[in-house]
Amino acid sequence: MAIFNLNKKEIECKIVFYGPGRCGKTTNLEQIFKIYHKQVAGEMVSINTEGDRTLFFDFLPIELGKIRGCDIRVQLYTVPGQVQYASTRKLVLRGVDGVVFVADSFRVRREKNMISLQDLQKNLKEYGSNILKTPLVLQYNKRDLADQDIPLMPVKMMERDLNRQLKVPSFAASAVNGDGVGETLKKILKLTLIKLQKDLNWAK
Numbered sequence: 001m002a003i004f005n006l007n008k009k010e011i012e013c014k015i016v017f018y019g020p021g022r023c024g025k026t027t028n029l030e031q032i033f034k035i036y037h038k039q040v041a042g043e044m045v046s047i048n049t050e051g052d053r054t055l056f057f058d059f060l061p062i063e064l065g066k067i068r069g070c071d072i073r074v075q076l077y078t079v080p081g082q083v084q085y086a087s088t089r090k091l092v093l094r095g096v097d098g099v100v101f102v103a104d105s106f107r108v109r110r111e112k113n114m115i116s117l118q119d120l121q122k123n124l125k126e127y128g129s130n131i132l133k134t135p136l137v138l139q140y141n142k143r144d145l146a147d148q149d150i151p152l153m154p155v156k157m158m159e160r161d162l163n164r165q166l167k168v169p170s171f172a173a174s175a176v177n178g179d180g181v182g183e184t185l186k187k188i189l190k191l192t193l194i195k196l197q198k199d200l201n202w203a204k
Contacts, residue, residue, distance in 0.1 A: 002097055002196050010073045013196060014095055015188055018120050019102035020112040021081030024141040027175035028102060029055045029078050032185055035178065036061070041073070054080055054092060064193055067200065074189065081116060090123045098135035098192035100184055102175075103158055105142040107151040110161065117162055135191035136168045139184045144174035 002013040017025040033044050041058040056077040064072045079089040093099075101120060103113045121131045140158050153161075155172055163170055169187050173180025 002199075003095075004070070005073075008073075009070045011067055011070045011196070012073045012075060013097040013192055014075045014077065015098040015100065015192060016093055016096045017076070017078045017100045017102055018089070018093070018116070019081055020104055020109060020116040023081060023102045023104040023109070023113075023116075024139075024173075024175040025078040025081065025102045026055055028100070028139070028141075028181055028184070029057070029076055031175055031178045031181045032059070032076065033057060035182065054078060054088065061189055064189060067193075067197060072193065074192075086119070089119070090126070093120075093123050094127060096124075096127075096129075096134070097196065098137075098188045100137050100139055100188050101162070102139045102141050103162055105140055105145070105152045105158065107153050110153060110157075113158070114161055132166070135188060135195050136166065137184055137188045137191065138163055138166070138168060138170035139173045139175075139180065140170065141173050141175050141180075143172045144177050144179065 002011050004011055017028055019025050029044070033040060036059065039060050041060055044055055044057040047054040054077070056075060059074040059076050060071065061074060077092050079092045099120065101117060124131050124134060140155055142152070146152050159170065171180045171184045173184060175181055
């Protein structure tokens, strides 16, 4: 849930990159940090866990403009994807305003993608949120490996598996190369801002 900081004249909102282990959540944030470093406030904080990391940093996207005279400060987070870090994922998701679900295009990760999406839905529900009413963007990562001898799922299959009911914006991407990272970020920022403005107007 967005927080008003009246002293700084800022509205703080939280966007979480969610998905199965090693799908590219960390790489997404590292790319964003590198590409938009002039709009980053402070350093990127990394909490290492075995095989995965939790990252977060503050982001001040200038192009978002202001709401009621306040700047928009976005806190970007990743969550560890491994099963044993379920409690950490749930904790990071608390107060979330928007979610990017990063799906792994490897065919062998098909089931893990679906389990992780179900996990997201369950955790949101436990916080009183509905996945259908939460700003959400799907990213189909690792598309750059299509030319190698690694079996990838077609995007159509991933859409059918993950987005048939959600019907949210989705992007094919390569977080390693940066392809689709900026588009994913811009779309989730836009959706989150629209939802925030609606909530503020309703609260008047």
